[in-house]
Amino acid sequence: MTWRASVLTLFPEMFPGPLAHSLAGRALAAGIWTLDPVNIRDFAHDRHRTVDDTPFGGGPGMVMRPDVIDAALATVVDDRPTVYLTPRGRRFTQADAQRYAAASGLVLLCGRYEGIDERVIDARAPEEISLGDYVLSGGELAAMVVLDAAIRLLPGVMGAADSATEESFSQHLLEYPHYTRPAEWQGRRVPEVLLSGHHGAVAAWRRAEAERITRARRPDLWDAYRAATPASPLASATAANAHVASPAGAP
Ligand code: 9WO
Numbered sequence: 001m002t003w004r005a006s007v008l009t010l011f012p013e014m015f016p017g018p019l020a021h022s023l024a025g026r027a028l029a030a031g032i033w034t035l036d037p038v039n040i041r042d043f044a045h046d047r048h049r050t051v052d053d054t055p056f057g058g059g060p061g062m063v064m065r066p067d068v069i070d071a072a073l074a075t076v077v078d079d080r081p082t083v084y085l086t087p088r089g090r091r092f093t094q095a096d097a098q099r100y101a102a103a104s105g106l107v108l109l110c111g112r113y114e115g116i117d118e119r120v121i122d123a124r125a126p127e128e129i130s131l132g133d134y135v136l137s138g139g140e141l142a143a144m145v146v147l148d149a150a151i152r153l154l155p156g157v158m159g160a161a162d163s164a165t166e167e168s169f170s171q172h173l174l175e176y177p178h179y180t181r182p183a184e185w186q187g188r189r190v191p192e193v194l195l196s197g198h199h200g201a202v203a204a205w206r207r208a209e210a211e212r213i214t215r216a217r218r219p220d221l222w223d224a225y226r227a228a229t230p231a232s233p234l235a236s237a238t239a240a241n242a243h244v245a246s247p248a249g250a251p
Helices: 017-021 023-029 066-074 094-102 118-124 140-151 160-167 199-217 219-228 233-240
Strands: 003-009 033-039 082-091 105-110 127-130
Touching: 003 066, 003 140, 017 023, 017 140, 023 033, 023 140, 066 105, 066 118, 082 140, 094 140, 105 140, 127 140, 199 219
Parallel strands: 003 033, 003 105, 082 105, 082 127
Antiparallel strands: none
């Protein structure tokens, strides 16, 4: 019923952090999800509560011990996906966010230092997820991003209209431009169609703008969108008439 996030970290006090100040924060207060920060250090078994050690084979930095990580994971793993946030993971996508939102919750493993002993990754086989090609000082900020993306999709967090839109074509398109009052600002006018009250024309303009921006900025998304979107009757008519007249250089 309640979506449950368990976050394994050496810095449990970082959570909920910025999540308290978003849709996710309101949903947390409303009991739509629960947050269970787990301090990895509580699973150390020596007097100094050691969680890391020097790498076998030498080299810089420290590595998190597999026995400590495994003991922490053992207290939380159930039917939920377990996710390790790491720059060497597969790229996080909106489809992952949707899959996590549809699960009963998440177990998020946040590393520090140079990472975690490979054997506990082999043994527990978490999903290894990356936000992008950069290195942070730990997985915690990435875990917050993943949580924010999943939680806003939980039932009752967003308006139903918003989530319906997200499921549809908008997934492969960048956002269309947004405008609000004043209708003229520093000599710049809002596009007239948005003031027309003609909902069909507004929708068509927004879609055309989203397509234009996606094509210009993200050829990879544009290709995925074209592959996933059946040609509209209008687009088919355009294609059928392509031999008639088309501006030079048009596709
Ligand atoms: C540190 C390091 C130092 C010297 C040479 C190589 C090195 N790699 C790393 C490293 O990747 N450290 C990670 C720190 C270990 C796992 C947790 N940390 C982390 C996660 N940094 N960045 C992320 C992350 C997670 C998701 N998306 C983007 C970045």
